[in-house]
Amino acid sequence: MSEEIEDSYKKLHEKITKFKDEDIYLWYGNSAMETCGMLHVLSMLEEKIENVCTINVSDITYNTGKRNDYTPRVVGELTPERLGEFIGINQSMDFSRYSSLMSLWKQLKREKSNLRIYEDKEVKSVQEDYYDEMILRYTYKKFMYSARTVGEVIGKVESYVSDSIIFGK
Known part of the structure; x- marks a missing residue:
């Protein structure tokens, strides 16, 4: 599995180095996974930052002020029909913002954490057993399919967490 991941990163890096003067839009949401990505x-993209814009899908909340208000945590929580609504909120990259984001990235890499969460508007490194208590809270004594437990945890956690984290893959 790690060879597949390493191969994917190499292919991504090759594609990125081929960019010339194209405009680049980086889409992400308020989740550790997408922010780190x-x-x-x-x-x-260090040498191409003048062409980079970021779009944070968590910057728009739907049904504001209603009982069912909803803020997307990751890009995948949007329907394709809604993607056009986000083009207007893109943020251009400048050197100051780039430097600040790269400082954060260097700090996260130094921590070498296996698990990160998005909390209080920032990415934080946490211990690998961070979700254990919550998983146990939704694990009932009678038989239950593991997918049900995972679904309960994913549904209750405020920040986005993938099922692979809960399953412990």
């Missing part, structure tokens, strides 16, 4: 890609 955006930071990683941004670190590879």
Whole structure:
């Protein structure tokens, strides 16, 4: 599995180095996974930052003020029909913002954490057992399919967490 991941990163890096003067839009949401992904890609675009814009899908909340207000946590929580609404909120990259984001990226890499969460508007490194208590809270004594427990945890956690984290893959 790690060879597949390493191969994917190499292919991504090759594609990024071929960019010339294209405009580049990095889409992400308020989740550790997408923020770290955006930071990683941004670190590879160092010489092309004047062409980079970021779009945070968590910057728009739907049904504001209603009982069912909803803020997307990751890009995948949007329907394709809604993507056009976000083009107007893109943020251009400048050197100051780039430097700040790269400082954050260097700090996260130094921590070498296996698990990060998005909390209080920032990415934080946490211990690998961070979700254990919550998983146990939704694990009932009678038989239940593991997918049900995972679904309960994903549904209750405020920041986005993938099922692979809960399953412990």
